[in-house]
Amino acid sequence: MIMKIFNFVILAATIQCFTACITNTKKANGNITSLNVANKSRHVMTKAEQDALTPEQVLQEFKEGNERFRNGNVTQREHSEMIRKAATDGQFPKAMILSCLDSRVPVEDVFDQGIGDIFVGRVAGNFVNTDLLGSMEFACKVAGAKLILVMGHQHCGAVKEAIDDVHLGNITSMLANVKPAVAMSQNFEGEKSSKNEAFVKLVSQNNVRNTIAKIRAESEILRTMESKGEIKIVGAFYTLRTGELQFID
């Protein structure tokens, strides 16, 4: 008898939860799609929240976000509401991330960030030029971002082409930005070719180091902000196979 009552309570609770969870049902292409709207995040960064963040806290948030991404626990977001909110209240992002062009690196997802959370600069080989340095200065000095994160990645085509000294159209001059990293990696012991994953990884990591050195050397604004502790500039290497982020010294 007690078990029967217990089972009934469980069943009732399950039905109640099921009803509460399906709060919105819409038809898309003839298919019924159930959305758990009630539990979705609607959070968009405010100026007060941005002001209160330290560069270290942003970095910690990114590490935790990457862990959620790797474990399949990314935050579910109510985008339509967030878009409206972000459009009316201005933007107060936490950071600027410079990534490669690679389609296998979904930048917002890698850090589990949403609309209004991050600036993303992308160019094949994640290097900086005047335009990207200007974008970073805008992100940090004008828009208040607290962190610059330069992210290289596994199996980078731009890095492999720089190693292979590819000459093709405008790609030739683009690769000139990555080649210093190939020169920095000449003390590698082993086969120095684009077929050797360990060598490609070292060149990718050195490319991130070179990009960061260039940011500090060529942007007085960012160099000063970093020395005052207003921002942090860090590098990372993204592994395609696992979604893991390794921070680079």
Ligand SMILES: [Zn+2]
């Ligand atoms: Zn790449």
